[in-house]
Amino acid sequence: MRVKVDPDVCQGHTLCNLAAPHVFLLREDDGHAYVAAAEVPPDQEDLVRKAVATCPEGAISIDEAGEAGA
Amino acid sequence: MTTDDRVVIDFDQHSPDYREAYPEISHEIRNQCPAAWSERYGGYWIISGRDLIGEMAKHPDLLSNDHDPLGVRQGYGGVAIPSPVGGTNRGGFLEMDPPEQLEYRHVLNPFLSPAAVERWRPMVRDLTRACLDEVIESGHIDFVDDMANVVPAVLTMGLLGLPLVDWVIYCEPAHAMVYTPPHSPEFSRVLEGAIRMGAHLSEAMVTARTRPRPGMIRALIEAQNSGAAFSDDDIQGTLVLLIGGGFDTTTSLTAHALDWLDRHPAQRGPLASDAALLDTATEEFVRFATPAQGGGRTITRDCEIAGHQFRSGERVWMSYALANHDRDAFDDPDEIVLDRFPNRHAAFGLGVHRCIGSNLARMTFKTMLGEVLARVPEYRCQEGGAVRYEDIGTINGYKHLPADFPAGEREGPPLSDVIAQWQHTLDSAEPAT
Numbered sequence: 001m002r003v004k005v006d007p008d009v010c011q012g013h014t015l016c017n018l019a020a021p022h023v024f025l026l027r028e029d030d031g032h033a034y035v036a037a038a039e040v041p042p043d044q045e046d047l048v049r050k051a052v053a054t055c056p057e058g059a060i061s062i063d064e065a066g067e068a069g070a
Numbered sequence: 071m072t073t074d075d076r077v078v079i080d081f082d083q084h085s086p087d088y089r090e091a092y093p094e095i096s097h098e099i100r101n102q103c104p105a106a107w108s109e110r111y112g113g114y115w116i117i118s119g120r121d122l123i124g125e126m127a128k129h130p131d132l133l134s135n136d137h138d139p140l141g142v143r144q145g146y147g148g149v150a151i152p153s154p155v156g157g158t159n160r161g162g163f164l165e166m167d168p169p170e171q172l173e174y175r176h177v178l179n180p181f182l183s184p185a186a187v188e189r190w191r192p193m194v195r196d197l198t199r200a201c202l203d204e205v206i207e208s209g210h211i212d213f214v215d216d217m218a219n220v221v222p223a224v225l226t227m228g229l230l231g232l233p234l235v236d237w238v239i240y241c242e243p244a245h246a247m248v249y250t251p252p253h254s255p256e257f258s259r260v261l262e263g264a265i266r267m268g269a270h271l272s273e274a275m276v277t278a279r280t281r282p283r284p285g286m287i288r289a290l291i292e293a294q295n296s297g298a299a300f301s302d303d304d305i306q307g308t309l310v311l312l313i314g315g316g317f318d319t320t321t322s323l324t325a326h327a328l329d330w331l332d333r334h335p336a337q338r339g340p341l342a343s344d345a346a347l348l349d350t351a352t353e354e355f356v357r358f359a360t361p362a363q364g365g366g367r368t369i370t371r372d373c374e375i376a377g378h379q380f381r382s383g384e385r386v387w388m389s390y391a392l393a394n395h396d397r398d399a400f401d402d403p404d405e406i407v408l409d410r411f412p413n414r415h416a417a418f419g420l421g422v423h424r425c426i427g428s429n430l431a432r433m434t435f436k437t438m439l440g441e442v443l444a445r446v447p448e449y450r451c452q453e454g455g456a457v458r459y460e461d462i463g464t465i466n467g468y469k470h471l472p473a474d475f476p477a478g479e480r481e482g483p484p485l486s487d488v489i490a491q492w493q494h495t496l497d498s499a500e501p502a503t
Contacts, residue, residue: 009128011420011421011422011424012183012424012428013418013424013428014184014428014429015353015412015413015414017184018349018350018353018411019411019412026183026184026185027183028180028183028185029179029180029183030175030179030180030183031179031182031183031184031185031429050411050412051412053412053414054411054412054413054414055414056124056414056415056416056418056420057124057128057420057421058124
């Protein structure tokens, strides 16, 4: 699974970081989210799906099949 | 599209009917149409669908926050519905559009990020403990007057860079301006307090130019000095916005949660001992209460959003409160489910105007709630003692929430000493230049 946060849609609600703190990190200056790495470790996949479902802005997208370059 | 096509409902978020019927009223409105029209206040749309409100918030070019009481731009009415009569000032960056609005947020965001607010947690904890110490021997507390009004107010002073003791100057007017109806006999007295508050803020800005303390006021003035097009009026409007947003909303959230926990005492233990549950519960209390119930917008040109037609100049109330009870988005939305997650609530607003203090609100709320559950875990709210705001259309707040508990012993110094100690700590951390 691959994941990304659209920086133009994210508004810093921080709920993704609550769902999956190892995958979604928050910028020091404004709390907007970015991913630690685009490739999601298998044990984090369920948490990332929760993050997608809880993002109030719909800023997170995942590619379930996604190996690198998929 | 003509007016004939729209779903017209009898609705007024400032009415006693709304106060009594929220949140159940959400379903009735939402079922008629996620965008319905009320003829009140010159006519306005009520947006109650969770998906629709999210989509609309992505278009700040079509929905303007601008408030232009003097008519130098388009004459838009800003974020209050009805728009206040007789004002000349806009309410800081909340009543601006991008890119201007973003310049202010860029200056202020670093004070309010999750990392930044964490640095204030020790002060918030000390203040809360001191507030509880002040009443612990009596066995009685008004959770609003004795704690939830005090802690956010002192904290806001610290963030702004004002003397902490000045919280008393701003506290009463900041709350009373929100809950006192303009037609009530008390309003002239409330207005006097607000005018005193404005005068004090003007003085504080003068002081900040010569002897600045670290904080948001200094940051805004430094930005102005380095070329940002911030007028003195807009800086003052921004300070009033930060005081209003900083004081009243967290107070309201805390009162709602303590009132609910009074009726659900078995939930106190798990909340006190499980940090992960406190995290999800915080989002759930925010969703359920929606302290800031919504925000006004003005349509900038004829447009269609998600299949709904809007006309240039029409007013819109983005009802985060109603959207937070949309059954299409939340299972059992009228129940508080402490471990509800995912929880894509809209209580902090959506889009570019997301509540700038949301991280501060969470930290302050969790700290206050945690201390209450540690110090007075057996509190009982007094029967019939809770006094909610007469009008919850702006802030869904409480004036009073009195409670009793088994008396205990003080653990620390008086509140005034704690405030003085923290002032000393702040002053020594970064000397004023």
